[in-house]
Amino acid sequence: MSLEQINTTNFDTGELKQDLIDYLKSTGKFDDFDFEGSTLNTIIDLLVRNDLYNAFLANMLANQSFIASAQLRGNVVAHAQTLSYTPKSKTVSRAIVDLKVIPSDKTNLDMTIDVPINTIFISTVGEQSFQFTTIDTFLMSLDENNDYVVNDVTLYQGQYLTNSFVHIAGEPIVIPNKNIDTTTLKVIVNEGGDLFEYELASSISDLGKDSQVYFLSENYEGLYQIEFGRDLISKEPSTNAVVTLSYINGEAEHGNGAKTFIAGTTIGGYGNIKITATQPAYGGSDREDTESVRFLSTKNYQAQDRALTASDYSVLIKKEFPFVESIKVWGGEDNEPPQYGKVFVSIISEDNLTRSVKNNIVSYLKTYNVGSITPEIIDSDPIRLDLTVLFAVDTKRATKTFNQLSQDISDVVSDFSSTHLESFNGYYNDSKLSDQIMALRGVESCDITKRAVKTLRRLTFNNPAYDYRFDNELVPGTMLVENIEFDSSATNQYLADDGNGNIIAHKTTDSEQTEVIGTIDYATGALSFTLNIISDEPTFDLSVEPKHENFYIYNSKYLFIGNTKFETMELFPNKR
Amino acid sequence: MRKDLDLNFVPHPLTGDLAMKSGRGAVDQAVRNLVLTNFYERGFNIDVGSNLPDVLFENFTPLDQQTVKSNIIRVLKNFEPNVEVTEVLTSLERDNELKVEVYYTYSNDPEVRSTVIPIRRLK
Numbered sequence: 001m002s003l004e005q006i007n008t009t010n011f012d013t014g015e016l017k018q019d020l021i022d023y024l025k026s027t028g029k030f031d032d033f034d035f036e037g038s039t040l041n042t043i044i045d046l047l048v049r050n051d052l053y054n055a056f057l058a059n060m061l062a063n064q065s066f067i068a069s070a071q072l073r074g075n076v077v078a079h080a081q082t083l084s085y086t087p088k089s090k091t092v093s094r095a096i097v098d099l100k101v102i103p104s105d106k107t108n109l110d111m112t113i114d115v116p117i118n119t120i121f122i123s124t125v126g127e128q129s130f131q132f133t134t135i136d137t138f139l140m141s142l143d144e145n146n147d148y149v150v151n152d153v154t155l156y157q158g159q160y161l162t163n164s165f166v167h168i169a170g171e172p173i174v175i176p177n178k179n180i181d182t183t184t185l186k187v188i189v190n191e192g193g194d195l196f197e198y199e200l201a202s203s204i205s206d207l208g209k210d211s212q213v214y215f216l217s218e219n220y221e222g223l224y225q226i227e228f229g230r231d232l233i234s235k236e237p238s239t240n241a242v243v244t245l246s247y248i249n250g251e252a253e254h255g256n257g258a259k260t261f262i263a264g265t266t267i268g269g270y271g272n273i274k275i276t277a278t279q280p281a282y283g284g285s286d287r288e289d290t291e292s293v294r295f296l297s298t299k300n301y302q303a304q305d306r307a308l309t310a311s312d313y314s315v316l317i318k319k320e321f322p323f324v325e326s327i328k329v330w331g332g333e334d335n336e337p338p339q340y341g342k343v344f345v346s347i348i349s350e351d352n353l354t355r356s357v358k359n360n361i362v363s364y365l366k367t368y369n370v371g372s373i374t375p376e377i378i379d380s381d382p383i384r385l386d387l388t389v390l391f392a393v394d395t396k397r398a399t400k401t402f403n404q405l406s407q408d409i410s411d412v413v414s415d416f417s418s419t420h421l422e423s424f425n426g427y428y429n430d431s432k433l434s435d436q437i438m439a440l441r442g443v444e445s446c447d448i449t450k451r452a453v454k455t456l457r458r459l460t461f462n463n464p465a466y467d468y469r470f471d472n473e474l475v476p477g478t479m480l481v482e483n484i485e486f487d488s489s490a491t492n493q494y495l496a497d498d499g500n501g502n503i504i505a506h507k508t509t510d511s512e513q514t515e516v517i518g519t520i521d522y523a524t525g526a527l528s529f530t531l532n533i534i535s536d537e538p539t540f541d542l543s544v545e546p547k548h549e550n551f552y553i554y555n556s557k558y559l560f561i562g563n564t565k566f567e568t569m570e571l572f573p574n575k576r
Numbered sequence: 577m578r579k580d581l582d583l584n585f586v587p588h589p590l591t592g593d594l595a596m597k598s599g600r601g602a603v604d605q606a607v608r609n610l611v612l613t614n615f616y617e618r619g620f621n622i623d624v625g626s627n628l629p630d631v632l633f634e635n636f637t638p639l640d641q642q643t644v645k646s647n648i649i650r651v652l653k654n655f656e657p658n659v660e661v662t663e664v665l666t667s668l669e670r671d672n673e674l675k676v677e678v679y680y681t682y683s684n685d686p687e688v689r690s691t692v693i694p695i696r697r698l699k
Contacts, residue, residue, distance in 0.1 A: 013620035032579040032598075036624065036655035037606030039581045049619040 011055060017048045067298065073290045074220035080297035087218050087293045088322055089182040090250040093157040093284030095123075095132065095258060096356065100274040101140060101148040101267050112141050113148050113268030117246075118160040120264030121275065123255060130255030131264070132281070133160045135184055135248060140268070148268065156184055157255045157284060162246040169239045172217075172225040178287070179250040182224055187214050190242040198228070203305065207234045254284030256323075256351055279356050285322040307369035313345060316368055317361060323349050328380075328424035330555055336469070343369070346378045346556035348423065353377065378555070383470070384453040384562035385421075385428060385551065386543070387413065391437065391446045392569050398442025405442065406566040412436050417561035428559050430549035445569075451478075452551060453543040453562065458533050466518075470525025470544060471554050478545035479503065479520055479527065485535040495529070495542075503529045522547075578602040583609070603682050604691055607659060610651050611678065611693055626651045631674065632697045641666050648678060658683045672697045 006023045010016045021044065024030040033040045063069040067079035077087055103109060115138040123130050132155035140148035158181065165173050167189070175185075187198040189212075201213035211234040214226040226245070228236045237243060259280035263273040288296070296319055303312035310329040318324055325348045332342035345361070347353060353361075358377040365375040389409060398405065416433050420426045434446040454468055477499035485493055490507035495517070497503050503518040518529025525544070533540065553559055580602040582595040597605055613625030626647040634640050645664040652659050665677040673696040679688050 017620075030579075032577055033581075035578065035606060037610040038578075038602070039583045039605065039609065042609065042618075043581075045618050045621070 011052070013048055013052060016051055017044060020044050020047055020051075067294055070294075073222060073293075076290050076293050077218045077222075078220070080293050081217060083297045083301040085293070085297035085300050086216055088288040088319060089224060090179050090287040091183065091283055091285045091322055092181045092248050092250040093130070093132075093255040093258065093281040095155045095261070095277055095281040096279035097121075097153050097155060097261060098151045098276045098278055099138075099140065099149065099153055099267070100276075101270045102272040102274065103146070103148070103270050104272065106146040109142060109146060110268075112139050113270075114138070115140060115150065115153065115267055119267065121155055121261045122264050123258035123261045123281070125255055125258050128253060128255075130157050130251070130253070130258055130281075131159070132157050132255070132258070132261065133248070135160060135186070135246070148270070152278070155261070155281075156181070156248045157258075157281065158248040158250045160246065161249045162244055164242055164244045167237050167239060167241045167243045169236050170230055172219075172227045173243055173245070174219060174223050174225045175245060175247070176223065177247075177249045178222055180224055181248045181250055182216060184248040185216075185226075186246045187226060188244045188246070189237045190244065191238060192241075196237075201229075201234065204233050209233075210235055250284075255281050256284045257281060279354055280351075282351055282354070282357060283321070283323050288322065305368065307343075307365060307375075310343070313343060313365065313369070313375070316365065317345065317347070320364055321361060323351070325349050326423035326425070326558070328556060335555065341372060342374050342376055344376050344378050344555065346380045346424065348380050348558060353379075380424075380558060381556045382455075383553070383557055383559050384455070385559055386451045386453055386563045386565075387561060388449045388565045388567065389413070389437065389446065390449075390567045390569060392444045393442055394444040395442075397444075400442065402566075402568055405440065408440050409437050409443070409566060410564060412440065413561055413564050421559040421561065424553070424556075424558055426559065427553055428551040449545075450551070451543045451545050453541050455539050455541055457539050458535065458537065463530055463532060465528060465530045467528045468526070468542065470527075470546070471557065472525050472551055473547040474520070474522045474525050475545040475547050476500070476522050479542070480544075481540060481542050483535070483537075484533060484540050486531055486533050488534060495531070497527075503527060505531060578606075580605055600682065600685075600689060603656075603659065604689060606656055607652065607678060607680065607691055608693065610655055611648055611676070611691075612695075613651075624651070624655060628676065628693070629695060632672070632695060636668055636674065644674075644676065648676070652678075652680070662688055669694070 007019050010019060021034060025034065030040065035041070064072060064075045067076060070076045070079060080087065099115065101113065115134060117134055117137055119134045121132040123132060134153065135156055138150045138153050140150040143149045161177065163176065167173070189196045189198055196212050198212045198214045201207060201215050207213060207229065209231055211229065213234045214228055216224060216226055219225045228234065230236045257280055259277040261275040261277060263275065267273055296315060299311065299315045300319060303315045307313045307316055310331065313329040314327045317327055328346045330344050332339040332344065335344060361377055362375050369375060391409065393402070393405065400408065413433065416436060420432065421428060430448050430450070434448055437443055437446045452470060456466060456468065459466070477497060479497040481495035484495065486505065487493060487507050490509045492506065492508040492512070494506050495503060496506060497520050501519055501521065502516045503520055505515045505517045507513055517531050518527065520527040551559065577599050579596055579598045582597050583605055586595050587593065588595050610624070611626045611628055614629055615625050615627045616622045618624045628644060628647070631640055631644055644666050648664050649661050652661050659680045659682050661678065661680045663679040667675045669675050673694055676693045676695070677690060678693070679690045681688055
């Protein structure tokens with residue numbers, strides 16, 4: 001009798017056991033041993049369990065051996081390390097402030113005073129207080145009023161910590177805090193009384209044996225560690241040199257948005273300190289999670305630390321600025337109108353991007369991109385969709401009232417908005433949403449009508465031209481701007497289109513008067529009009545009805561669902 | 577004919593091979609194995625066994641006595657279908673000892689076999 005082959009990698013215990021039994025039977029020596037109570041059966045049970053452990057171990061080992069399937073953070077990070085990718089640490093919120101110290105006695109003043117490292121400032125957002133601190137020394141000098149002033153002081157949220165280590169050449173130094181913001185890390189090496197500051201190495205191509213740089217990585221325990229170049233690719237501090245690390249250790253909550261600060265200590269012995277935030281706190285975000293490391297490390301490897309393609313820009317920005325929620329990059333040739341030699345970047349983040357943050361991003365990109373290409377940050381362009389949901393209820397199946405069902409549908413709509421829209425990747429589709437609504441018990445039919453609403457900022461100069469482009473085909477005769485005032489002596493003022501491509505301003509003085517103020521192209525959704533708006537409101541809503549069930553977005557545009565109205569109809573009203 | 581390894585794992589005095597049990601001896605050993613197995617003891621086959629040793633940790637009542645009987649009958653019926661149990665006797669002996677006597681016949685063999693299983697707590 002030929003011997004059976006044993007399949008020891010089977011995960012089904014019953015089949016695994018049967019494989020072993022079949023094998024033993026095929027040997028001819030164990031013909032009569034096949035019964036449940038036999039001793040051999042107990043031994044086979046033991047073998048099955050052992051095989052299963054081995055199969056599981058082999059499976060785990062195989063999984064952990066590849067970045068796509070590894071489960072433990074330490075293994076994902078180790079794979080990312082081979083792609084020269086260091087996971088982003090926690091980033092603490094930072095604010096930029098101007099400081100003014102007002103001495104009570106303005107005689108016999110020193111010419112300058114210092115704002116030392118680790119000067120504490122307190123800010124409150126909502127009901128929560130946050131501690132901010134400085135990591136550099138700033139020099140304040142007297143102004144014409146004999147007040148000490150200094151501008152552009154960067155404050156970091158968290159605790160300023162220093163750790164000192166006696167160095168052993170060739171050994172890494174582990175930083176004992178998981179909440180470190182590595183962008184604030186300073187490495188000072190004391191060799192025989194001489195102090196040297198080491199910089200973070202970003203690329204080894206520019207290094208020499210005397211380069212004073214350190215290499216940053218995350219170890220298996222999830223702690224960051226620094227290493228030096230072992231005198232091979234850069235300078236290695238000698239054994240027994242004292243390495244002092246100073247950094248900001250972040251807090252659990254981020255103080256993004258903090259804009260009013262009070263000093264937690266005196267400065268130069270003076271307590272009357274005026275703080276003006278020129279840049280409210282921004283940029284606080286958690287350390288990079290495992291899934292992000294898995295995703296970005298491979299993309300980062302593709303980008304090779306250079307910004308050539310659009311996706312390279314996305315990877316670089318997401319890597320450096322973790323507060324970015326969604327990002328869209330397009331070349332100038334795809335812009336409307338085309339602008340060659342430029343690359344446009346649009347970003348969605350929790351807080352609005354201020355000018356200085358945008359400048360930071362642009363200057364960061366310039367170190368990576370091709371010299372002749374100019375990056376430009378474009379404000380994201382949100383379009384609101386207002387929906388009217390008409391749904392039919394099967395009263396026999398429905399277990400909820402109209403209000404309860406409306407609430408359920410509202411939840412579905414809100415979930416749809418956050419899942420499929422609110423990013424540069426999503427587009428709106430009626431059927432996709434109505435399918436989700438009809439999955440609710442008792443909803444038999446659902447009809448959605450939508451209006452796209454763009455909130456435009458009122459321009460205050462004379463005869464301003466308003467231009468906007470929805471980039472989607474529109475239904476003629478549906479454009480509407482209400483709650484607007486452009487003639488102080490008139491009533492019933494609104495803007496609408498006439499269905500023939502003209503935008504008409506309507507108003508009533510003695511009688512209704514109309515005036516053509518602009519044009520609208522229904523095929524592209526581009527509209528333009530000139531009007532002096534005198535309303536008090538800084539913005540006004542312009543709404544249109546899209547023609548198709550899909551609403552697409554291009555470049556910096558993104559969608560979100562705003563107001564939703566609910567109406568119900570009875571199913572088969574004549575048959576009841 | 578049923579064959580099995582001897583659970584005592586004694587070597588054969590002449591050949592030095594593992595000793596074998598066959599026929600009725602193998603069946604007796606199988607019955608004993610099944611009765612002395614606790615639930616969850618066999619990996620991936622949790623209901624093999626009669627849960628008899630667990631009874632030692634109970635205050636033994638007539639209800640437990642009945643449970644022991646039905647568990648033994650069930651395990652032999654399910655996992656040793658060629659054995660037909662004719663009677664199970666349980667008696668509580670001194671010093672927390674439980675004596676279980678199982679009487680059964682095997683594969684149309686008219687001879688009633690019995691195995692006596694005393695179980696006792698060690699402390």
